[in-house]
Amino acid sequence: MSAPSLEKPEKPEKPVKQAKPTVRRTLPGPDGLVWTMLRLHRTALWVWTGYAVISLGLLLWLWGPGASAAQKAFDTFGYAGAQENGWEGKSFPFSAWLPEFLSPLGSFDTIFYEPASLTRLLAIGIAVFAAGPLIARELELGTAGWAWTQSVTPARWLVAKLTVPALLITVCTGLLVIVYRLVWNAHGHLLIAGIGPRSFYFNIGPATVANALFALAFGVLAALVLRRALPALAVSGVVAYLVGALRGNSWPFQGRYQQPEIPVHSKAITSGGAEIRDPGCYLDKACLARHDVTGFTRQYLPSQDYWPRQLTETGILLGLTALCVVAAFLVLRRYQPKKTTKGARG
Amino acid sequence: MNTALEATGLVKRYGRHATAALDDCSFRLPEGRISALVGPNGAGKSTLLAIAAGLLRQTSGQLRVLGAGPGEARARVGYLSQDKPLHPQLSVADTLRLGAELNPDRWDAAYAAGIVEQGSLDPRTKVRALSGGQRTRVALAIALGKRPELMLLDEPMADLDPLARHELMGTLMADAAEHGTTVLMSSHIVAELADACDHLLLLGGGRIRLGGGIDDLIGAHSLVTGRGDLSKHTVVESRASGRGVTALIRRDGPVGEGWQVQEPSLEELLLAHLRSPEAPALITPSTASTADRTAVTA
Numbered sequence: 001m002s003a004p005s006l007e008k009p010e011k012p013e014k015p016v017k018q019a020k021p022t023v024r025r026t027l028p029g030p031d032g033l034v035w036t037m038l039r040l041h042r043t044a045l046w047v048w049t050g051y052a053v054i055s056l057g058l059l060l061w062l063w064g065p066g067a068s069a070a071q072k073a074f075d076t077f078g079y080a081g082a083q084e085n086g087w088e089g090k091s092f093p094f095s096a097w098l099p100e101f102l103s104p105l106g107s108f109d110t111i112f113y114e115p116a117s118l119t120r121l122l123a124i125g126i127a128v129f130a131a132g133p134l135i136a137r138e139l140e141l142g143t144a145g146w147a148w149t150q151s152v153t154p155a156r157w158l159v160a161k162l163t164v165p166a167l168l169i170t171v172c173t174g175l176l177v178i179v180y181r182l183v184w185n186a187h188g189h190l191l192i193a194g195i196g197p198r199s200f201y202f203n204i205g206p207a208t209v210a211n212a213l214f215a216l217a218f219g220v221l222a223a224l225v226l227r228r229a230l231p232a233l234a235v236s237g238v239v240a241y242l243v244g245a246l247r248g249n250s251w252p253f254q255g256r257y258q259q260p261e262i263p264v265h266s267k268a269i270t271s272g273g274a275e276i277r278d279p280g281c282y283l284d285k286a287c288l289a290r291h292d293v294t295g296f297t298r299q300y301l302p303s304q305d306y307w308p309r310q311l312t313e314t315g316i317l318l319g320l321t322a323l324c325v326v327a328a329f330l331v332l333r334r335y336q337p338k339k340t341t342k343g344a345r346g
Numbered sequence: 347m348n349t350a351l352e353a354t355g356l357v358k359r360y361g362r363h364a365t366a367a368l369d370d371c372s373f374r375l376p377e378g379r380i381s382a383l384v385g386p387n388g389a390g391k392s393t394l395l396a397i398a399a400g401l402l403r404q405t406s407g408q409l410r411v412l413g414a415g416p417g418e419a420r421a422r423v424g425y426l427s428q429d430k431p432l433h434p435q436l437s438v439a440d441t442l443r444l445g446a447e448l449n450p451d452r453w454d455a456a457y458a459a460g461i462v463e464q465g466s467l468d469p470r471t472k473v474r475a476l477s478g479g480q481r482t483r484v485a486l487a488i489a490l491g492k493r494p495e496l497m498l499l500d501e502p503m504a505d506l507d508p509l510a511r512h513e514l515m516g517t518l519m520a521d522a523a524e525h526g527t528t529v530l531m532s533s534h535i536v537a538e539l540a541d542a543c544d545h546l547l548l549l550g551g552g553r554i555r556l557g558g559g560i561d562d563l564i565g566a567h568s569l570v571t572g573r574g575d576l577s578k579h580t581v582v583e584s585r586a587s588g589r590g591v592t593a594l595i596r597r598d599g600p601v602g603e604g605w606q607v608q609e610p611s612l613e614e615l616l617l618a619h620l621r622s623p624e625a626p627a628l629i630t631p632s633t634a635s636t637a638d639r640t641a642v643t644a
Contacts, residue, residue, distance in 0.1 A: 027429065032446070032450055035443075035447050036444055036447050039440060039444070043435075044623025071604075141433070141434075142427060145399075145427065147448060149399050149423070149424070150448035151399065151448060151450065151492070152420070156642065221487060259543035335401070335402075335403070336399055336400075336401070336417050337402065
């Protein structure tokens with residue numbers, strides 16, 4: 001024990017790791033964490049796929065056949081026709097057979113906002129998922145600790161837990177937002193004017209994606225801080241709901257300045273092709289004939305307020321997301337032993 | 347001799363005012379030993395293993411695991427916690443696959459699958475449908491499939507039937523012998539330890555009370571019956587028996603006349619120390635931490 005020899009003998013029984021992993025790997029990934037994520041949260045992945053399919057399906061339907069009845073009414077009577085169509089609600093395939101009280105379900109005007117409502121619900125869903133099944137349940141079950149005693153550090157585990165959902169959220173929500181704006185550009189003029197289109201116009205954009213990402217990061221942080229699924233789930237659900245409620249028109253930086261008007265170009269077209277003021281005939285065909293109106297054009301013009309508001313909101317949400325992520329990694333360090341390896345006494 | 351695990355003044359306190367689960371705990375576990383970690387409930391066994399596995403932050407002191415800080419040699423350390431957490435929604439086959447994915451450089455799929463097959467488990471069974479013992483088998487298969495250099499096992503065999511316990515202990519010991527794996531295993535089942543282990547760490551009051559090779563420790567103690575003066579020796583425990591006393595002593599020199607001397611069994615040694623928490627600690631030189639040894643030689 002005294003006079004330790006300088007050259008340590010080679011450890012003779014050190015296990016030689018010849019064992020080739022014979023397991024088939026289907027997905028690339030430096031340590032299989034991606035596979036692990038997808039396998040462990042398969043149910044969530046199905047729910048997510050269901051959400052994406054329903055939202056995208058609704059949007060495509062709105063883009064195509066869903067708008068045809070409203071467009072027809074618009075072509076005949078102008079904005080008044082589209083308005084009437086929105087109130088009557090006859091564009092949904094089976095709306096003629098629906099009971100009277102369900103008829104608003106069917107109009108282009110009401111269905112148009114459904115995917116937007118879904119994105120709001122989605123943010124709450126993401127927060128609840130991130131707090132519960134993604135993190136806190138693993139902490140409660142002890143499977144998080146189990147993963148950390150495999151060859152994976154907690155930090156890399158958390159990176160996978162954040163990036164895989166974040167990637168799916170960004171790609172999928174981003175796609176929905178783009179399609180949504182296309183539908184808006186094509187058919188926004190068919191909506192009943194008022195707070196509806198304005199609120200929608202200023203709501204959907206990059207900030208929608210940032211909102212979902214924030215929900216993810218906040219849920220993860222809440223789970224790591226609270227360590228238990230139920231409280232974490234409740235807190236992050238409420239916070240995601242509040243942020244969603246603030247979004248669009250009630251951020252402090254917006255002051256009392258609610259959604260501005262969106263400029264609109266709305267004209268009637270005569271048989272000669274001239275654009276004139278809408279004569280205000282409403283659904284009176286004789287009146288339209290008297291004014292020689294054969295068609296209408298109506299288009300929302302881009303608002304100067306859109307990008308400043310969207311980008312401020314996106315910036316704030318992404319900033320909060322980044323703070324949550326940093327905080328999550330700091331909290332995660334409390335779960336591990338101190339890394340001080342130097343300074344041995346004696 | 348290389349060191350697998352070395353603690354120096356390790357303290358862990360749960361909450362600011364709670365009594366310490368580990369209180370200035372120092373020891374050294376040489377490489378290649380199969381060590382039993384015993385102690386009464388709440389002695390800090392699970393805490394010590396969890397810190398070594400990199401799952402818990404110590405309050406102060408330091409712990410070196412395979413020459414690195416705790417949690418820095420994750421790939422080379424296998425850990426089985428007391429409650430054997432596994433994902434309930436996965437099948438046994440998927441659980442093994444998870445082991446492969448999370449241990450890409452070390453995974454021995456055939457070996458892990460073999461351990462599961464020995465228990466005649468259907469790989470398609472969901473983990474939530476397994477009995478406690480079957481879960482232990484799967485958890486142990488993953489811990490072993492990783493081919494660790496140091497195995498930290500917290501009550502590994504508690505819920506196994508005697509047959510499975512015997513068989514899995516055999517697997518574990520064969521693996522340790524073949525690859526020179528160091529094993530630190532907490533258990534209450536003394537008979538199991540006596541067969542399998544060659545080294546002992548007895549935790550009590552948050553520190554090591556007995557530490558060293560089992561043969562050395564047993565050899566240092568005697569079970570004596572008779573009458574007379576024992577003050578020369580360290581009496582761990584003594585109780586009246588017949589006209590004299592039966593005592594477990596730590597010998598210091600030869601035992602005097604009039605005593606009937608026996609070698610204690612491991613069980614007797616452990617029980618005597620568990621019943622007498624005030625007995626002074628005994629840590630053999632190979633198990634004393636480096637800091638303590640330098641203090642002694644200085």
